[in-house]
Amino acid sequence: MQRPHRVVVLVLDGALPLDVGIPTEVFHPETGFPYEVSTCGVMAGTVPSNGGFGYAVPRGLDALADADTIVVPGYAPSGRPIPVEVHEALRTAASQGTRIASICYGAFALADAGLLDGLRATTHWDAAEKLAERHPEITVEPNVLFVDEGAILTSAGAAAGLDLCLHIVRRDLGVSAANEIARGLVTAPYRTGGQAQYLPKTTSTAHGDSLATTREWALTQLDQPLTIAGLAAHARMSPRTFMRRFTEETGSTPLQWILRARVDTARELLESTRLSVDRIAEQVGLGTGSNLRLHFRRLLDVSPSEYRATFAGRS
Structure with missing residues (x-):
């Protein structure tokens, strides 16, 4: 029997409660997927949080040596110094091929350890400028939800950590597994890493989910032609207002989001059915197998058949 994929959450002083909770929920063995999650600190004991309570962690930094994936939650204040032994432990893990991810301000720990040099990265929008100034060798992308650089991943603040962890599940086990975990957590199963953070703007228009009903409706109509006019009519808006509002809420145009x-x-159909590529293309509204192959290659850099060979039956 294959051993579970071991996820270790490194809880540092001042850790943000939501950031700690997200990976422990997503990778919890009770989801039924082959993950094992545990927490550690600089040393075993109680780690003070950013909310007036503490986290009981059973192990110190030695736990990182056992990890397949390390997640570093955010901690406050952002960018404050962390112990040198944390930097050394993270560098050692990275040199051994361990996947390392940060949530929110946790990117500062990775940056201070030198793990983000020459890479793209993100953090909470309110600390992105600080990260860029402190580490000019990093390409900081302040307006995305997460950045995947292979063995190193970073996410924006708070709930963006959920997007990152679900993305990791999709990488490991495919879309069906990530969707099932998302349903259990009662959250949207997919927001692309390139989706914009909800940055404050000098406008009275509030960001939010005013078009959630229309997006949910569109997901049930993917096999039908979907136009801006039709989507705007469903939302009871003019096409121009709909386009602006949709882009503000999702970070992409309606047609990009639909694609x-x-x-x-x-x-998901490639994972869970034996339908032909041509039939799947019809069901999802992409018309022909060649069209599906084109978009699959462009967005995922694999063919549908390669994807099916990797993920079919794994969920």
């Missing part, structure tokens, strides 16, 4: 939804639905 990604169609490809993701195709991914």
